[in-house]
Amino acid sequence: MWEKADGERLRELAQFLRTRRARMTPEQAGLPTEGRRRTPGLRRSEVALLAGISVDWYTWLEQGRNIQVSSQVLESIARALQLDADEKKHLFLLALQQYPPVSGEAAAEITPALQRFLDLQGTSPAYVTDQRLNIVGWNRIASIIYGEYETMPARERNSVWRTFTSPDVRGLLQERWEAHARHRLAQFRANYAKFAGDPWWTDLIGELNRASEEFRAWWPRHDVLNGPEGKKIIHHPAAGRLEFEQVSFVTSDDPGLTVTINVPTADGDTVAKLGKLLRE
Template identity: 60%
Template sequence: MEPANDQRQRELALFLKTRRARLSPEQVGLPSGGRRRTPGLRREEVALLAGVSADWYTWLEQARDIQASAQVLDSIAAALRLDATERRHLYLLALRQLPADPQPADEAVPRTLWRFLELQAPCPAIATDQRMDVVAWNRPACLIYGDYGAMSQRDRNTVWRTFTSPYMRELLREGWEPHARHRLAQFRAGYARFAGDPWWLAMIEDLNRISAEFREWWPAHDVLNGPEGTKRNYHPSAGLLVFEQAAFTVSNAPHLTAIVNMPSPEDDTASKLARLTNDSPPSKDELAE
């Protein structure tokens, strides 16, 4: 088996194990059968529910190189009570969809997208790629989240920065953990398309080494897609800023996601944003224009 395929099979096996562990027999209409050494369903119970042989399902969780049909994958998804995002994750890991295109180069960010982000001011707006790197941004985003233009490429990765930046922890305060878990689940969902890719493996290894929370949460195999909803940021000079987030795929660059944080209509975030952007000195790029 190719190294990337081998990694993908292991990722699939671990994902199935974690989904199985969270279900009780009672939840799926099976008798409990007395005390269990480990939580969750047994492999043979999942196999029974999915209509496959216990040996075949065991091989799947042992990361063997076996093929599954779309019908069988749907049966497993139903047996494990997977939601829509988790079902898609299962399909990607089982190679039932074409692999994503290689990571596009930085210059693939369209000029029109930069212009679009600029026009969202005073709302902070960014664009991220499939690795969750920030590849485009506007000035309000820099004033609130940090100067992306001065950051290294690693620091512009939203997952890396979430787990390693003291500034982000202070900006989010009590909201840091749900934000970090959400980011991690998005990262895990994206990883399904690139399991075994050297860049992803290096990032995961470094995050495991540097962050205790990442080490604790990564094995849970939680997956999510979509925006976070309401966000509360504690800016050092503007104070509390409350945002509602909108995210969407860029039509002429589908590998990119545009994210706009709009001020909540229920507080004074809009006036704080106006003061923050008006009071802040122009950037070097703005002076050069």
């Protein structure tokens, strides 16, 4: 069974490389043209030359042979074939190699459609986080419940920083603060694997170590976790006890953005309390 699956993966890898090679022209690759060609695209020898690897090695990949290929070789092939980010990731997955760490992170943009989606959630606090766990989008009720994101400095909108340093967050969560903080930290640790060594991350980790005793104690545990928290209870100073079920998903337009919606439970008066807050 595993041999069959592995054979299918290797065939997929071979076909993917052939199609990417076929779409490239010598002009696009910066190579001289040598008259009329019998088939479109680059020759295998030209891809090997551009990637700095042997022709035999590249040929074996296109033949679907079961050979071990390093991430450095895959990087060179991706550059030679001018693969975009999605294609490069696909190449690494087919070759069973860890995708290289991302250097930095582009600023997240909330599209008008996504903002309308957040606004349409009404009494369900909804927000968007990037891979750094910054809050980069929210609806009005989220801002009312969790704090005025509109006026917060950028650092305060980082949910890990705010969880470990804000007395307001501890007040909202009370006895459930530790469970929430450990969950958020485990999410942060899981995302950090993609950015290990990036200055933004190392700076924040250093500041959190200095600012929070709990962070200093828990960060070395290397707990990792993804996914929503499930049931969430908030103690709001004006509305009182609020109960939610959490739904979370990654957006299709930008896999680096996660939408979280706290849906009021059906067996309580949370909806009525939130409606009153929105009317005030």
